[in-house]
Amino acid sequence: MTSGRILVVDDDAAIRTVVREALRREGHVVETAATVAEQRRKMRDFAPQVLVTDVILPDGNGLDLVPEMLEVNPDMPVIVLSAQNTLTTAVRATEQGAFEYLPKPFDLGELTRAVADALAMRAASGRDAIDAGGGEDLPLIGRSAPMQEVYRTIARVVANDLTVLILGESGTGKELVARAIHDLGPRAGRPFVAINMAAIPRELIESELFGHERGAFTGAAARTAGRFEQAQGGTLFLDEIGDMPFEAQTRLLRVLQTGEFNPVGGARSIRTDVRIIAATHKDLPKLIADNAFREDLYYRLNVVPVRLPALRQRMEDIGELAAHFLERAAADGLPRKRLTADAIDRLSSHNWPGNVRELENLMRRMAALSREDWITAAVIDQQFSTSIASDAGPVIAAEGGLADAVEHHVARYFATFGRDLPPDGLFDRVLAEVERPLLKLTLAAVKGNQLKAAKLLGINRNTLRKKLTERGIDPSDLRRMG
Numbered sequence: 001m002t003s004g005r006i007l008v009v010d011d012d013a014a015i016r017t018v019v020r021e022a023l024r025r026e027g028h029v030v031e032t033a034a035t036v037a038e039q040r041r042k043m044r045d046f047a048p049q050v051l052v053t054d055v056i057l058p059d060g061n062g063l064d065l066v067p068e069m070l071e072v073n074p075d076m077p078v079i080v081l082s083a084q085n086t087l088t089t090a091v092r093a094t095e096q097g098a099f100e101y102l103p104k105p106f107d108l109g110e111l112t113r114a115v116a117d118a119l120a121m122r123a124a125s126g127r128d129a130i131d132a133g134g135g136e137d138l139p140l141i142g143r144s145a146p147m148q149e150v151y152r153t154i155a156r157v158v159a160n161d162l163t164v165l166i167l168g169e170s171g172t173g174k175e176l177v178a179r180a181i182h183d184l185g186p187r188a189g190r191p192f193v194a195i196n197m198a199a200i201p202r203e204l205i206e207s208e209l210f211g212h213e214r215g216a217f218t219g220a221a222a223r224t225a226g227r228f229e230q231a232q233g234g235t236l237f238l239d240e241i242g243d244m245p246f247e248a249q250t251r252l253l254r255v256l257q258t259g260e261f262n263p264v265g266g267a268r269s270i271r272t273d274v275r276i277i278a279a280t281h282k283d284l285p286k287l288i289a290d291n292a293f294r295e296d297l298y299y300r301l302n303v304v305p306v307r308l309p310a311l312r313q314r315m316e317d318i319g320e321l322a323a324h325f326l327e328r329a330a331a332d333g334l335p336r337k338r339l340t341a342d343a344i345d346r347l348s349s350h351n352w353p354g355n356v357r358e359l360e361n362l363m364r365r366m367a368a369l370s371r372e373d374w375i376t377a378a379v380i381d382q383q384f385s386t387s388i389a390s391d392a393g394p395v396i397a398a399e400g401g402l403a404d405a406v407e408h409h410v411a412r413y414f415a416t417f418g419r420d421l422p423p424d425g426l427f428d429r430v431l432a433e434v435e436r437p438l439l440k441l442t443l444a445a446v447k448g449n450q451l452k453a454a455k456l457l458g459i460n461r462n463t464l465r466k467k468l469t470e471r472g473i474d475p476s477d478l479r480r481m482g
């Protein structure tokens with residue numbers, strides 16, 4: 001699908017020829033090298049996007065060279081071919097930073113697939129957009145090990161229609177990953193339709209998804225196409241799937257099983273041709289145990305899980321992400337700002353409960369508010385000390401402060417998301433957004449003790465427990481935070 005520049009290093013002329021021809025047939029531009037010396041030269045002159053290398057070479061060891069090659073080109077996936085088919089070689093290949101290890105004799109199809117995966121991974125991580133100086137449509141930022149794992153999984157699913165379930169805390173980039181899978185695959189250019197189950201009133205979800213016939217219910221004045229129909233030929237992204245009402249789950253399951261659906265109030269069945277990607281920040285097995293989510297639907301959706309790391313689990317990406325958001329803010333006309341090294345250190349010691357979204361908002365705020373060109377650790381400290389994440393005590397204690405804090409944060413919500421507010425269900429959405437931090441911070445303030453939290457909130461313990469499940473909050477996390 002994506003063609004690229006590939007360098008093949010092997011001292012065996014027959015292997016060089018066979019591999020070169022197979023890769024050329026796939027549309028790649030291929031150069032070969034027989035020795036380490038030649039490889040070094042071509043790394044410079046040809047600047048490959050993927051390196052395929054043998055281990056034993058006349059003047060060196062291909063595996064030992066991987067770190068040196070990655071120094072020349074840090075974003076180049078390396079595929080290692082080896083006749084020493086031991087676990088040790090495989091493990092060493094991984095340790096040295098190789099993307100894939102193929103034991104010899106290898107299957108040519110397997111090699112061309114590995115090259116395609118490697119190129120898709122580069123595309124998913126936006127490396128080639130950076131190389132090309134584009135940068136505008138960079139899908140995903142981050143080179144940390146957990147993100148590399150995400151890119152590998154994305155690479156494996158882009159070309160097929162397997163159903164993908166994206167799991168991760170709020171703000172970790174679930175929608176971005178869904179879009180990347182769509183944009184990198186054969187359905188790119190066809191519609192990508194997203195529907196957020198948490199943002200739509202429960203009673204409207206089925207008609208939103210499947211459409212309705214005229215007169216199907218009071219107010220249904222005309223036949224309306226649902227999201228399934230709008231996504232025909234493309235991808236349907238079911239966001240916050242854990243919030244889908246039970247009856248709608250049953251209907252969705254039937255569509256996934258039969259490939260057909262009926263608009264609400266209609267007898268007609270319509271065949272669907274959509275790729276389904278679902279996402280949630282909730283613990284679905286727990287919802288299944290509570291009879292709030294259908295187990296059979298879970299298995300249908302969870303064909304390939306993609307687990308997105310929380311930002312706190314990939315702190316090494318903070319600098320690059322922060323710089324990216326400052327760059328984007330500048331592209332939107334805000335003053336251009338840069339971060340000092342101690343500012344990046346400070347960002348790295350924050351817990352980031354709101355993940356990448358929280359970082360993005362902070363960077364936009366900095367770009368808009370800070371007077372200096374350089375953002376320092378002191379400025380960051382100041383922002384954190386006024387942010388809701390770190391002043392649970394005063395907000396909960398002072399009634400007047402509470403009203404101010406809520407107003408401040410709802411205003412911030414509008415300022416940040418005003419461009420793409422959900423079409424309806426805004427009241428519930430805002431309440432959810434206010435309720436979530438209130439619950440989290442109260443629990444953190446009492447070190448996860450639910451009895452004390454319920455008392456402080458003035459609600460009974462069962463209501464608290466229900467709300468925690470609804471809002472996807474795990475009290476044990478808050479014990480740690482507190």
Ligand SMILES: Nc1ncnc2c1ncn2[C@@H]1O[C@H](COP(=O)(O)OP(=O)(O)OP(=O)(O)O)[C@@H](O)[C@H]1O
Pocket residue numbers: 139140141142168169170171172173174175176177239281356357360
């Ligand atoms: N790896 C990343 N690189 C660049 N930007 C990112 C990355 N991850 C997330 N973002 C940005 O962070 C914001 C939140 O991402 P997104 O909406 O995809 O998260 P989400 O997990 O779907 O959130 P929610 O569960 O709240 O819907 C977006 O503006 C997105 O562009």
